Amino acid sequence: MKLATLKIKDKETAAIARDDGLVLMETLNEVDKKNWNTSLLEMIESGQIDGLKEWYKNGGKERLHDCETIPFEKAKFAPLYRRPRKIWGVGMNYLQERPNKNETYLSPVSFMKPDTSIIGMEDTIQIPTGSTNTTAEAELGIIIGKKCVHIEEEDASQYVLGFTTVLDMTEADIHAENQRYLTRAKSFDTFLSFGPYLLIDEYEEVLDLEVSTVLNGRLEHQNVVANMRYNPWYLVAFHSKVMTLLPGDIIMTGTPGSVVIRDGDVVEAHISGAPPLVNRVRGEKMNEVN
Missing domain, CATH: 3.90.850.10 (Fumarylacetoacetase-like, C-terminal domain)
Structure with missing residues (x-):
C-alpha cells in the first residue's frame, strides 16, 4: 500500500495509490462511506492506518477502482507531512x-x-x-x-x-x-x-x-x-x-x-x-x- 499527500489548490490532503493514479481520501470517504482522516500525519497519530491496512487487504484495493483518480502525471506531491515530532x-x-x-x-x-x-x-x-x-x-x-x-x-x-x-x-x-x-x-x-x-x-x-x-x-x-x-x-x-x-x-x-x-x-x-x-x-x- 502506498500513501501520499497531494497539493490540491490551497490545501494538502492524503491520498492512496492504485495502479493508474491516486485517490484522495476524501473521495474514498464519499464513495465507500468511510471516515478516514484526510491528514496523513493525523491518520498515523490516531492509529487509523491499522484499519486502513485491513480495509485495503480485504477488498479495499479493488474498491479503489470505483473512485475518481488523479493521474500520476498530474499529481502535485507535498511532503508526506510537515510537522513530525522528531x-x-x-x-x-x-x-x-x-x-x-x-x-x-x-x-x-x-x-x-x-x-x-x-x-x-x-x-x-x-x-x-x-x-x-x-x-x-x-x-x-x-x-x-x-x-x-x-x-x-x-x-x-x-x-x-x-x-x-x-x-x-x-x-x-x-x-x-x-x-x-x-x-x-x-x-x-x-x-x-x-x-x-x-x-x-x-x-x-x-x-x-x-x-x-x-x-x-x-x-x-x-x-x-x-x-x-x-x-x-x-x-x-x-x-x-x-x-x-x-x-x-x-x-x-x-x-x-x-x-x-x-x-x-x-x-x-x-x-x-x-x-x-x-x-x-x-x-x-x-x-x-x-
Missing part, C-alpha cells in the same frame, strides 16, 4: 560489504533536524547564501507507527509503520569547520525532502533494498541496506532507548554516498521498487519556498 538522522552507516557479526562497532552517529527543513517531491532545494559546498544524499527513511520506548531490536518491526525515500542535505563547509556544527550544517530550510510515498507492507525483506543517489540523471552512489553497520530495526531500538519514539517520527538510516549540488542541478533518491524522489536545486536566494 526527525533523527544517522551518519556513516554503510559498509562495502555485510557487517561482521563478530566485530563491535561504535554506537551510531546520530543528529536531529528541524521540521522547518522539510520539503517534498519536486520542491526546490535552496543552497544557502555564500555556500559552495552543499551536499545531498539519498537515504531510506523509517516511519514510526506506534509509540515505543526501550524496545529491543527483535521487536522493532512491530513499531515501524513503513518506509519512505529521503534526500538529506548538508552545508559541508560548516561541518568541516567543526564536527560539532553538524546540526547547524543540516538545519537550513529545504534541507530535508521526503516522499513522495509512504510505503506500507511493500517489501518482504528490507535488507535487500538498494538505495541510490542520482545527480542529473547519473547514478553516483548505490548500496544495499544489508551492508548497513546498523540495520533499520537496530536503529529504531537504539533511538527508543534515547527518547520515546512517537507515531510519525522519522529516522533516516544513512546514505551510500553524497553529491555536491549546485544551481540548476536535479538530484534524486532511489529505493528499490519505489518511484524516485526528485528535487531541483537553486543557488540564489528566494523570497519563498514552495
